Amino acid sequence: AQSVTQLGSHVSVSEGALVLLRCNYSSSVPPYLFWYVQYPNQGLQLLLKYTSAATLVKGINGFEAEFKKSETSFHLTKPSAHMSDAAEYFCAVSDAGTASKLTFGTGTRLQVTL
Amino acid sequence: SAVISQKPSRDICQRGTSLTIQCQVDSQVTMMFWYRQQPGQSLTLIATANQGSEATYESGFVIDKFPISRPNLTFSTLTVSNLSPEDSSIYLCSVRALAIYEQYFGPGTRLTVT
DSSP: OOEEEOSOSEEEEETTSOEEEOOEEEOSSOOEEEEEEEOTTSOEEEEEEEOSSOSEEEOGGGOEEEEETTTTEEEEEESSOOGGGOEEEEEEEEOTTTOOSOEEOOOEEEEEEO | OOOEEEEOSEEEEOTTOOEEEEEEESSOOSEEEEEEEOTTOOEEEEEEEOTTSOOEEOTTOOTTTSOEEEEETTEEEEEEOSOOGGGOEEEEEEEEOTTOOOOEEOOOEEEEEO
8 A cells, every 4th residue: 555654743943944855755656746835724735846857846836846766755945935835735646647545644843934 | 716615604413313425616617526534634535526327435434334325516515414423524625627637625524513
């Protein structure tokens, strides 16, 4: 069965600092990987996805993620945090070629301080 | 991306009653899904809503408790039956269009059972 592990349920950064949210996956075959963001009292918004093309994926709002097969990781980064980035971030995995059944990580709450 | 609406956005229901949640998409989509997000938790897939046939349920979810309808390619309902306080959650629908390996989520329905 596929799974993702998000290290750190809470991450706090200063405004302007680097954001790094960690995601490691477990899959017997190369998966599709996704990052979603959830703002308070809202649904999920797709930030970016990896579907076996370029390993460095750029998404919305200045976020990017790099697929590293050797490390089974798909960490999310942003060079400079903004107050508006404060939200819950979810990493998700699905079977390659389907993007149907998504399995989500437990989420990381990002706090941005002045 | 698809625009997805859900009704109601929130509700407070009494124990033993049922709540039906509607999900409407602004375009025809191949696949529709229902997820549950328990308080402070990640998302768990309840079922895949199949157009014109019975929904496909994930382990731990049964049709008697979570009956689903999908009469056409743009609409689905999820009913949460015989409510108990443990059903208090956010319920989200998501969609995926054919050949687009992305899922888009509705804003969610926040259910509180008293």
